[in-house]
Amino acid sequence: MTEQLISARVKLNNYSNKILGIIKLKFDLHDKSEAVNKFVEIFGETILEEEVSDDYLAKVISLTKKHLEKYKNKKMSLAELDKLCEL
Numbered sequence: 824m825t826e827q828l829i830s831a832r833v834k835l836n837n838y839s840n841k842i843l844g845i846i847k848l849k850f851d852l853h854d855k856s857e858a859v860n861k862f863v864e865i866f867g868e869t870i871l872e873e874e875v876s877d878d879y880l881a882k883v884i885s886l887t888k889k890h891l892e893k894y895k896n897k898k899m900s901l902a903e904l905d906k907l908c909e910l
Contacts, residue, residue: 833859 835843846858899907 843855843858843862846852846861847855850858850861852858852861
């Protein structure tokens with residue numbers, strides 16, 4: 824799979840420039856474009872979650888349906904929950 828590269832012109836403040844320089848040196852990268860990509864690779868997951876696969880979503884829906892068929896809308900008291908959690 825070939826990754827499509829997008830060209831972007833950015834303006835960096837001094838702090839951002841220093842951070843990208845450090846990332847470039849730390850990971851032995853060729854340029855600051857690679858440093859930006861590395862930074863996004865490292866910290867991107869904290870902002871954007873991975874997409875859920877269709878198979879996983881179908882499995883969750885199936886398990887939810889089975890649970891609702893078995894237990895309907897049964898409610899649990901706090902005492903029952905404490906006992907279940909061994910509190």
